[in-house]
Amino acid sequence: MARTYRALGALLSYPTAALQAAAQQIADSLAAEALLPAPHRAALNGLLQDLANADIYDLQARYVDLFDRGRAVSLHLFEHVHGESRDRGQAMADLITLYGSHGLDMTAGELPDFLPLFLEFLSLLPVAEAQALLAEPAAILRALADRLAKRDAGYAAVMEAIAELAQAPAVGASDIPDEDPTDLAALDALWEEAAVRFGPGEAMDGCGTDRLRTRLRAASHDATAA
Numbered sequence: 137m138a139r140t141y142r143a144l145g146a147l148l149s150y151p152t153a154a155l156q157a158a159a160q161q162i163a164d165s166l167a168a169e170a171l172l173p174a175p176h177r178a179a180l181n182g183l184l185q186d187l188a189n190a191d192i193y194d195l196q197a198r199y200v201d202l203f204d205r206g207r208a209v210s211l212h213l214f215e216h217v218h219g220e221s222r223d224r225g226q227a228m229a230d231l232i233t234l235y236g237s238h239g240l241d242m243t244a245g246e247l248p249d250f251l252p253l254f255l256e257f258l259s260l261l262p263v264a265e266a267q268a269l270l271a272e273p274a275a276i277l278r279a280l281a282d283r284l285a286k287r288d289a290g291y292a293a294v295m296e297a298i299a300e301l302a303q304a305p306a307v308g309a310s311d312i313p314d315e316d317p318t319d320l321a322a323l324d325a326l327w328e329e330a331a332v333r334f335g336p337g338e339a340m341d342g343c344g345t346d347r348l349r350t351r352l353r354a355a356s357h358d359a360t361a362a
Contacts, residue, residue, distance in 0.1 A: 137259060137260060137261065137262065137263070137266075138169060138171050138258070138259055138263050138266060139165045139169055139259060140165070140166055140169050140171040140172060140259075140301070141255045141256070141258040141259040141266060141270075141301075142255060142256050142259035143162045143165050143166050144255055144294055144297060144298055144301075145251070145252035145253070145254070145255030145256050145259075146158065146162055146252065147162065147180070147183060147184075147187075147291075147294045148211060148251055148252045148255070148291070148294055148295075149252045150196065150199055151187065151192060151195035151196050151199055152192070153192055155187060156187050156188060156192060156195075159184050159185075159187040159188040160184075160188065162184065163180075163181075163184050166180065171263070171301070172297050172300065172301070173300065176293070176296065176297040176300055177297075179293040179296065179297070180293050180294060180297065182289060182290050182293065183290030183291065183293060183294060186290060198288070202284075202287060202288050202291060206315050207312045207315070208283055208310070208312050208313070208314045208315045209280055209283050209284055209287065210312065211250055211251040211252065211280075212247055212249045212250055212251070213249040213250075213251060213254065213273050213276055214227050214228060214249040215249070215311075215312065216273075216276045216279070216280075216309075216310040216311055216312055217273075217276070217311060224249075227249070228247065228248050228249055231248040231249060231254075232248045234257075235248060235257055238257065238260050238261070239260070240256070240257050240260060251298075255298070258270055267301060267302075267303075270298070270301055270302045271302050271303055273302070274299070274302040274303060274304040274305060275304065275305055275307070275308050275309040276308065276309065276310055277295065277298055277299040277302050277304050277308075278299050278304035278305055278306070278307065278308030278309075279308025279309055279310040280295045280299075280308070280310075281295040281296045281298075281299045281304070281308070282308050283314055
């Protein structure tokens with residue numbers, strides 16, 4: 137089991153006073169485990185210092201502006217593969233089943249493909265198993281790291297660290313096109329185009345975990361073909 141996954145997931149979570157108070161503990165955990173190479177740990181210092189010292193309302197506004205004003209850097213993994221299609225509903229059901237089989241209980245209102253939650257789940261697994269599962273959406277993680285690099289250095293460092301653990305390819309892939317975060321009219325139009333249709337998707341052969349892996353790999357296949 138690796139605490140590094142949980143620490144990185146915490147850094148991608150909505151800032152709270154509790155997260156601020158845990159900033160030094162997160163830094164200590166990353167250093168003690170040393171699962172990440174030293175350059176990646178050093179790159180996280182800027183965000184860790186912000187979390188420890190900045191005004192909580194400024195941190196929260198920054199987070200909302202970055203992750204909630206558009207879909208290109210959405211932290212919901214299946215959105216980058218399935219959008220709001222029925223297939224996403226089945227993929228999420230499979231992921232919930234996988235979480236439950238390892239004793240991870242979700243709270244009300246959580247979506248299972250939220251990356252911080254996925255990372256918390258990985259922290260419960262043996263390191264080799266966690267790394268193998270994280271590698272499934274590696275192309276999505278690369279796309280997110282590249283897009284965040286244009287928007288916010290602190291959060292980009294977190295995503296780059298996750299991409300490093302996933303051994304992500306040089307080319308990322310997402311079904312969501314990149315966008316200009318300053319073009320509010322265009323962002324509103326993108327949200328209006330997506331109709332929410334959660335529910336059972338088309339059946340696929342194999343168990344739930346196999347279906348999950350197939351869907352997580354979808355973007356990686358797209359990147360290879362590009």
